[in-house]
Amino acid sequence: MPEIKLVYFNVRGLGECARLILRYAKVDFKDEQITHEQWPEVKPIDPLIRLQKTKTGKLPYLEYDGHLILESNAINRFLAKKHNLAGKDDYEQALVDGIADIQKDFMHAVAPYYLAVMGYAPGNPNELKKEYLDDNLARFLPMYSNFLKESKSGFMAPSGLTWVDFVITEYLTTLLHFDSKNLDNHKDLKDYIERVHNVPQLKDYYASRPYSKN
Amino acid sequence: MEQWPELKAKTKTGKLPYLEYDGHLIVESNAINRFLARKYGLAGKDDFEQALVDGIADVQKDFMIAVIPWYIKVMGYAPGNPDPLKQECLLDSTDRFFPIFLNFLKESKSGFMAPSGLTWVDFAITEWLTTLQNLEPTILNKYSELKEYIKRVHNVSQLKEYYASRPFSKN
Numbered sequence: 122m123p124e125i126k127l128v129y130f131n132v133r134g135l136g137e138c139a140r141l142i143l144r145y146a147k148v149d150f151k152d153e154q155i156t157h158e159q160w161p162e163v164k165p166i167d168p169l170i171r172l173q174k175t176k177t178g179k180l181p182y183l184e185y186d187g188h189l190i191l192e193s194n195a196i197n198r199f200l201a202k203k204h205n206l207a208g209k210d211d212y213e214q215a216l217v218d219g220i221a222d223i224q225k226d227f228m229h230a231v232a233p234y235y236l237a238v239m240g241y242a243p244g245n246p247n248e249l250k251k252e253y254l255d256d257n258l259a260r261f262l263p264m265y266s267n268f269l270k271e272s273k274s275g276f277m278a279p280s281g282l283t284w285v286d287f288v289i290t291e292y293l294t295t296l297l298h299f300d301s302k303n304l305d306n307h308k309d310l311k312d313y314i315e316r317v318h319n320v321p322q323l324k325d326y327y328a329s330r331p332y333s334k335n
Numbered sequence: 336m337e338q339w340p341e342l343k344a345k346t347k348t349g350k351l352p353y354l355e356y357d358g359h360l361i362v363e364s365n366a367i368n369r370f371l372a373r374k375y376g377l378a379g380k381d382d383f384e385q386a387l388v389d390g391i392a393d394v395q396k397d398f399m400i401a402v403i404p405w406y407i408k409v410m411g412y413a414p415g416n417p418d419p420l421k422q423e424c425l426l427d428s429t430d431r432f433f434p435i436f437l438n439f440l441k442e443s444k445s446g447f448m449a450p451s452g453l454t455w456v457d458f459a460i461t462e463w464l465t466t467l468q469n470l471e472p473t474i475l476n477k478y479s480e481l482k483e484y485i486k487r488v489h490n491v492s493q494l495k496e497y498y499a500s501r502p503f504s505k506n
Contacts, residue, residue: 177394177435188383192390199386212359215370219363223348229400264348 123186125150127196130157133295133333135193136181138287139200145322146204155180194221194288201284209280220268220277221285227261228292238299239335254303258296262307265289269309275316282320290317295335365392365459372455380451391439391448392456394432399463401428409470410506425471433478436460440480446487453491461488466506 125143129136131154143150176182176191183190183199190196198218201207208214228235234253237244265277272279276286293314296303304311318327343349347362354361354370361367369389372378379385399406405424408417436448443450447457464485467474475482489498 176438185383188386190383190386190390192393194393195386195389198389199382202382211370211373212356212361215359215361215366218369219361219366222363222365225396267347 122149124184125186126153126184127151127181128153128155128184129181130155130160131333132335133291134335137291137333138193138197138284139181139183141287141323141326142197142200142204142206142284144326145206145320146200147322148204194225197221197284197288206282206284208278208283213278213280213283217278217283217285221288223261223264224285224289224292227257230257230260231296235295235299235335254296254299258303262304262310265313266307266309269313275313282317286313286317290314298334365396368392368455368459377453377455379449379454384449384451384454388449388454388456392459394435395456395460395463398428398432401431402467406470406506425467425474429467429474433481437478437480440484446484453488457484457488461485469505 125148127136127139127143127150129139140152176189179191181193181196183196185199190199198207198221208217231253233242233244234246234249236242237246237249268277269275274281276282277289278285290313293304293310297314318324339351342351346353347360350362352364352367354367356370361370369378369392379388402424405417405420407413408415408420439448440446445452447453448460449456461484464475464481489495
C-alpha cells in the first residue's frame with residue numbers, strides 16, 4: 122500500500138477534491154491540515170527555501186509513495202486515474218480536463234470578489250459583486266448546464282462521476298455559502314450538487330464533514 | 336481575427352482553440368495538448384511524470400494569468416496604457432515564476448521540464464517565454480538558462496525546420 126499524505130489548509134478549497142477521491146476509493150491517507158496561522162512556518166519567507174520545501178510556495182501538495190505532486194488539478198487527475206474517476210477513455214478524459222480548465226477560469230474571474238468576501242484581500246464585496254460575481258455566474262453557469270445536458274448522466278461526463286464533479290460542486294457550494302440565492306436561477310445545478318453529495322461512497326462523509334465556508 | 340465573431344457563436348465555450356479528432360470535439364488548450372501528447376509520447380513517461388508535467392503546466396497558466404492585465408493592453412486587446420501595470424503584472428510575475436521554472440529545470444537534469452526529456456509543457460512554456468521576449472526584449476537578460484532552454488526546444492530535430500520557417504507571430 123503506498124504511503125499517501127495530502128497537505129492543505131483546514132478548509133475545503135482546492136484540497137477537498139483530492140480528499141473526496143481518496144475517501145470515495147476508501148484509500149488510507151494522512152489528511153494533514155494547516156491553519157492559516159501555521160502557514161508562515163510551512164511556507165518559508167526565503168524564496169530559495171520555499172523552492173526546496175513546497176517548490177512553488179503553494180498548497181495543496183501530495184506525497185505519494187515517496188513522490189511529491191504539486192498543483193490541485195495535477196493531484197486530482199493523478200489520483201482519479203488510479204481510481205476510475207478520470208473518465209472512461211482518452212476522449213472523456215480530455216472532456217473532463219477541459220471542463221476542469223473552464224472551472225479554473227471561472228474561479229479566476231470571480232477571484233477579486235471571492236478574496237474580498239473571505240477577507241484574503243482588501244475590497245468591498247458589495248462594490249465588486251456585479252462585475253466579478255454576477256456577470257461571471259451569467260457567463261459560466263449556462264456552460265455547466267449545457268455540459269450536464271449533453272452528458273445525460275447527471276454528471277459532467279457521459280459515463281458518470283469524475284473528479285471534475287467534485288471540483289465544481291465544491292466551488293458551487295462555496296458560492297451558496299456566500300449567498301444562498303446564488304443558484305436560484307439554476308435548479309439543475311442545485312440538483313447536481315445534491316446528486317454528487319448522495320454518491321453512496323461519500324454520503325456519510327458529506328453529511329458529517331466540518332463546515333468550511335470556502 | 337476578422338472571422339472570429341461568426342465562428343465564436345458555434346464553439347461550445349466561445350473560445351479557441353478547439354480540436355476535432357476522429358469525430359470528437361475537444362476544447363481547452365491544455366486538455367487538447369495533453370490528449371495529443373499522450374498519443375505521441377510527449378506527456379511524460381509514467382503517472383508520476385505526467386503529474387509533474389500537469390503541475391508545471393498549471394503553474395505556467397498561473398504565470399500567464401498574473402501577466403494578463405498588462406499583456407492584453409500591450410497587445411491592444413484591451414484599451415489603456417500598459418505602463419502602469421508593467422511592474423506588478425510583468426516584472427513582479429517574472430521575478431516570482433522564472434526562479435520556479437529554473438528550479439524545475441535544475442531538478443530534471445534533462446534540459447527539459449521532465450526528467451525523461453521533452454514533453455508538451457516545454458512547448459507551452461517556451462512559446463510564452465518567446466512572446467514575453469517579443470513584447471519586452473530585455474525580460475530574459477538575467478536568465479540565460481531560460482534563453483538556452485528556448486534554444487534547446489527550438490533545436491529539437493523533429494521541429495528545427497518548422498521553428499526556423501514558421502511565420503512571425505508576436506504572441
